[in-house]
Amino acid sequence: MTTATPASTGPVESTVDGKSDKPLLRFGVPVGVAVLVAVLSQIPVLVNRVFYYWDDSAAQFLPMWYRLGQRLMSGDFPLLLDTEAWIGGNLTAEAMFGVWNPVNLLNYLLVANFDDLASAGAVVKAEFMVVLALGVYFLAREYGASRWAASAVAVALPFSGFTLYFEASIWIAGLMAFAWVPHFWWAARKLARGRIGTIWPFLFGALCVTVGNPYGLLGVGLVLLVLMIEFRARKAIVRLFALGATVGGVALLVFLPLLGNSGVSWRNSKELFNNAQLVPSLQDYLSSSLPSYVPGIHSFSTISVRMTFPAMYLAWFVVPLLAWIDWSVLRRRWRQLLGVLVIGGVYLVATLGPSNFWMFRWPLRLVEYFYLAVMVLFAVLLSAGLRRDHVRRRAWITVGGLAVTAYLSFSSWPKIAVWHVVAVLLLGVLVALAVILFRRGGSRPLVAVLHVGTAAALLLQIVWFPINRDVAPYGFPSSVAELKTFAARYPGTMVQVADRDPVIYKGKGQFLEPDTAVWRDLLFGNVYRVAGVDTTTSYSGMGFKPFHKALCLNDYGGAKVRDCPGDTFSNLWTSTPEGVLADLIKVRTIVVQRALIDVPYVPKGWKVAERTDYVTVLRRERDMPDWGAARLSRTTPGMKVTEDAMPAQHKESVAFERGTAKGPLSMTFARLNWPGYKATVDGKPVEVRNGPGGLVTVDLPADVSSGRLALTWTPPGLWIGVGGAVVGLLAALVLTLVQRRRRSS
Incomplete structure (x- = not known):
């Protein structure tokens, strides 16, 4: 049985089940983790080719990544602004595109070389699932977990319900930020112990912060605070405080432009309320190991009573093995594990609400951070092996736990009772195998069962729940060649008067499969960016209120048909002292969805260039004088x-x-x-x-x-941010040199 050393002296290095630990394992196990996660990440694609090209990833991220990659290849840097994306073009204020993150920029170049955006998404998202897994592995090792236990939790966490179905499938900026947090935590803790220099946690912290996701910044800040509680020595606190200051300098570069644009954006981050949207309950955690459990969490649909996929799933083995864990390890080592316990406790409380707090909304987004702490703690406990005493009592406790889990799952969604039965039987068989093989062969066969079970549970979930249906099922074309045909059809600056609701909704808030034939004529979000079409149709998390009010646009670039004076089409012809709005925007093409206006008014100087089953296309008869190619x-x-x-x-x-x-x-x-x-x-x-x-x-x-x-x-605050980032980097380098000299003296 593996014996974990105290956290203060680092991870287990020399023994695994009483045998000599070969140096090859130091590199072989994390490489194996990376390979296994990369392979398992392709299972969703085998069942659903567009699993990673869904909702925001399809409407927002991947098309803009393609556009930014093209700009980089043409030598256009820095990526501050995209005038052709209009309300979605303030790249620094949007923050979520991470234009200061070098790893992001390399991935944009990669995406721009793909002929299919769904394939590009599968590659980039697999990359960050691997990054996350390696971070979990090294963090668990830092807290004293054995290699094999650390590998089990590292492989499992990227395929937990929220991380896979929300972060990897649609909210990729969240996954990018989350993936760097365990690396930063691991490196910051080693810094506190005096084992490495400041530059390494600084780099991981900078990579996390420059993704532009506020949840990553929150994670970095909380890790620093908790490590100061865990390490009360003055030297450790000084090192961590200095690290925080250096990473804080980089944060200025990312978030000052966002704050500087809050006066003109529709998201001013002054929200504090609770409408129960995406707010889990404590009961949901009880079934977090059953692959078929669908939590009763209110989602985006107005008639939602539960989610459509296992959003609260963690790993098949956590709850069933609780009765077999040696909990005396926690009693002996609670002081060294204090950081993990505090972070887990903070995030657990945060996941329970409210739904909106400042720039943070939907507490379900914090579940994976809580699960990170749970998995690190579980790896440490698992490293001590399973208990061999009171076998019958522990077996009955496990059976009782599975029975409760089965009942809660059945109560949440009785319609899929057969799936619940299959899932419970699978867990029962896997737990029995794990216990038996551990008693006979130790930790290595046990962890082999854990890995096999992770793969089996993932396969079942993807077959049963091939996609997250709590979000918009756009079904956009993923072929770059197909999307580029829009450039010739919609030349010049284009305004699209269209609404996605008639395409993908029925009634009030009920999702339908989209009519994908409509995408031959209409696109939403940033998808036109692939074709290079200069259009007011783009996706924005920030918005631009004056333009939004003038044209009645919403966050995905559709025509706002409710709660808006006039409508997008009629407002184009608004006369102002400077001229008609359509002329001031330099509009050359107008695409009108027939579901909104079947026969649009054709102003003087315009003509109907095209009319299909879905759209009427208006075009200027004569181009405006444009004095060149500028604006x-x-x-x-x-x-x-x-x-x-x-x-x-x-x-x-x-x-x-x-x-x-x-x-x-x-x-x-x-x-x-x-x-x-x-x-x-x-x-x-x-x-x-x-x-x-x-x-x-x-x-x-x-x-x-x-x-x-x-x-x-x-961008507002740009030079302050650049100065802060440069000072932070230089300070981290200087601190590292000083620390190295002190260690060698």
């Missing part, structure tokens, strides 16, 4: 523009003359006036203000008759 859309009548150049997405330069124009001069650009725009004429600052719909409008001084206007955009 100037209107000048004071009579002004002469000799050049309009856009060297980068966040820069534009206009050479102009007064011409025959009388009175004050002004220019309007087909750009959203995000905070951070500045303009100069021949080096002298001039005012930038909101024009119609929040478009960038520049008023020129009365005495200016000619010159060159330079328009630039810098």
Whole structure:
């Protein structure tokens, strides 16, 4: 039986079941974990090819990744702004695209070389499931778990219900952030023990923070706080505090632009309420080992009474083996495991509500962080082996636990009673095998059963629950070649007047399979980014309120047909002192969903270019004067523009003359006036203000008759953030050198 050393002296290094630990295991076991997770991550794809190309991953992440990868290949960096994505184009404020994260950028280049976005998603998400598994493995080892016990929990956690069906399938930014947290925890704890330098936990912390997901930042902060509680020595606390300061510098780079844009965004992070959406209960944890248990958690549908997949599943072996664990280990080592216990306790409480708190919403998102602590603790306990005494009593306790689990699962969804029976029988057989093989052969055959059971449970779940149906089942095309055909059909700046609800919903909140034929004419979210179509249809977590109000758009770029004055189509023709809104946006193509407006009004100068079963396409008969390929859309009548150049997405330069124009001069650009725009004429600052719909409008001084206007955009707090990140990196390097010299002296 494996004997775990105290956490303060590091993980088990020398004995496994009383035998000499070969040096090859130090590398072989984590490599085996990585390979096994990579292989198992492809099981969902075998059953459902688009498992990793679903909901937000299909509408938001993968299309934008493809677009960003193309920009990187063309040498366009840094990725600050995408004017063609309109309300979804403020890349720094959106944060979730992680444009400062080097691993993300490499993956964007990778995705841009795929011909199929579903395949690209499967590769990138498998990568981060492997990263997560390795982090769990090393963290469990750091707390004293044996290699084999650490491998069991490391392989299982990436396939827990929420992590697989939500994070990996749709909310990939959450998985990216979560995957780096155990690495940071492991490295920060080694730093507190004086085993490594500050640079290593700094790098993992920076990778976590620059993903742009606030839950990763929360995880980093909580880990630092808890480790200060665990290690009360002054030196350890000073090291951790310094580490926090260095990572905090990087956090400024990521989150200052988000906060700086809160005044114009519709998500101002001032929410505090509880509507019970995605809020688990304590009862749900009791059945977290049954692969068929579907929790009674209120989801996104207004008529939801339960989820459609095992969202609270952890691992098949945790609950059934509780009766066989040597709990005296916890009594002896609670002080060394204090960090794990505190983090687990904090996240457990947080998962129980409220549903919305500041920038954090839906407590179910915190379940995987609680499960991380549970799995580390379980690995440490499992390393001591299973108890060999009171076999009959422990067996009856296990049977009773499975019976309770079966009843709770049946009560939650009686319709799938047969699945519950199969799942309980599987767990019973696996537990019996685990106990018998451990008694005969020790920990290694036990862990082999744990791995086999993880694979079997995953296969059953994917067959029974091939997808997360609590979210929008878009069914977008994944072929890059197919998506690129939209560029020729919808040239120039395009406004789409469409709503996804008639396509994927029936009645009030009831999901249907989408009519995928409609995607030949309509797309939502960021999917047009693959084709390079300049369109107001894009996905945004931030939004831009002035433009949203002017055109009645929602977060996925659809036409808002409720709670909005007018509608998207009629508002395009709104006359303003600067001109008609459609002209100011430089619209060339308008796509109107026939389910909303069957026969749209055709203004003068426009024509019906195409009419299908789903859309009517309007196009200008003559292109607007655009003064080149940039985004100037209107000048004071009579002004002469000799050049309009856009060297980068966040820069534009206009050479102009007064011409025959009388009175004050002004220019309007087909750009959203995000905070951070500045303009100069021949080096002298001039005012930038909101024009119609929040478009960038520049008023020129009365005495200016000619010159060159330079328009630039810098995200709020960018240079403070860059300075903070650079100082943080340099400080981490200096601290590491100092620490190395002290260890060698």
